[in-house]
Amino acid sequence: MKSDPLHELRGVLASSKVWLREWIGEGSDVLPRHLPTAPRPSDDELVPDRTTRSIVTAAETLTLEAVRDDLGDCQRCGLCAGRTQIVFGDGNPDAKILFVGEGPGEQEDLRGLPFVGRAGELLTQMIEKGMGLSRSEVYICNIVKCRPPGNRTPLPDEVAACRPFLDAQIQAVKPRVIVTLGRPAASLLLGEEVAITRARGTWREYRGIPLMPTLHPAYVLRKYTAENRRNVWTDLQAALTRAR
Ligand code: SF4
Numbered sequence: 001m002k003s004d005p006l007h008e009l010r011g012v013l014a015s016s017k018v019w020l021r022e023w024i025g026e027g028s029d030v031l032p033r034h035l036p037t038a039p040r041p042s043d044d045e046l047v048p049d050r051t052t053r054s055i056v057t058a059a060e061t062l063t064l065e066a067v068r069d070d071l072g073d074c075q076r077c078g079l080c081a082g083r084t085q086i087v088f089g090d091g092n093p094d095a096k097i098l099f100v101g102e103g104p105g106e107q108e109d110l111r112g113l114p115f116v117g118r119a120g121e122l123l124t125q126m127i128e129k130g131m132g133l134s135r136s137e138v139y140i141c142n143i144v145k146c147r148p149p150g151n152r153t154p155l156p157d158e159v160a161a162c163r164p165f166l167d168a169q170i171q172a173v174k175p176r177v178i179v180t181l182g183r184p185a186a187s188l189l190l191g192e193e194v195a196i197t198r199a200r201g202t203w204r205e206y207r208g209i210p211l212m213p214t215l216h217p218a219y220v221l222r223k224y225t226a227e228n229r230r231n232v233w234t235d236l237q238a239a240l241t242r243a244r
Pocket residue numbers: 071074075076077078079080086144145146158161162
C-alpha cells in the first residue's frame with residue numbers, strides 16, 4: 001500500500017468508474033454456462049474427519065505450504081477419481097482479499113489453477129479493472145479442490161471432506177475480507193441456505209472475518225445484464241474499501 005492510501009483509493013475508484021461505464025455499456029453475446037448449485041450440508045456433514053482435523057486447529061503460524069503438504073495426493077473423497085490434478089488455490093499468501101468459489105471446472109482441472117476458464121477471465125477483469133488490483137495480489141480458491149464430474153454439484157460428503165482445507169487456507173492467509181462467489185460458497189461459509197441475489201452486497205462474517213457475498217462470474221456471464229454487473233462492481237468496491 002502506498003503512503004497515501006486515501007489518494008490511492010480515489011485513483012482506483014476513478015479508474016474503476018471508467019471501467020464500469022464501459023462494462024455496463026458493452027453488452028455481451030457470451031453463451032450461458034451451467035453453474036451447479038449445491039444443497040447446504042448439514043452441520044454433521046461439515047465436521048472434518050480425523051485425517052484433516054489437525055489442520056484447522058493448527059497454530060497461528062500455519063502456512064499455505066503446510067496446508068498443501070497435508071493435502072498431499074488427497075483421496076479423502078470420491079472426487080479424486082475423476083480429477084486431472086488438485087486445484088489448490090492461487091495468489092498472494094498474504095492477500096488482504098480472499099475469493100472463494102465452488103469448485104474447479106474443466107479448464108481449472110486441466111491447468112491446476114482456480115478460475116482460469118471463461119468465468120475466471122471475467123473474475124480477473126473484475127479484480128484488475130474493477131478493483132484496480134492485480135490478480136496476484138488476491139488469493140483465490142474453491143470449496144472443493146477437485147473437479148466434480150461434468151461440473152456437477154459437489155456432494156455433501158465431498159464438501160465435508162474438503163472443507164477443512166478451505167478453513168486452513170483462510171487461517172493461513174488471514175485475509176481482511178472474504179468474498180464468496182455464488183450461492184454455494186456463501187451458503188457453506190455462512191452456515192445457512194442463502195438466496196444469493198438477496199444476500200449479495202450485505203456484510204456478513206466468517207470466523208471474525210468480514211465476508212461479502214457476491215454473484216458468481218459464471219452467473220454474470222449467463223445473465224449479462226447491466227444490473228448484475230453493477231451489483232458485482234458495487235460488492236467488490238465495498239470489499240476493496242473494507243480491506244484497506
Ligand atoms: S475434493 Fe478435496 S477432499 Fe476430495 S479428493 Fe479432492 S482434495 Fe481431497
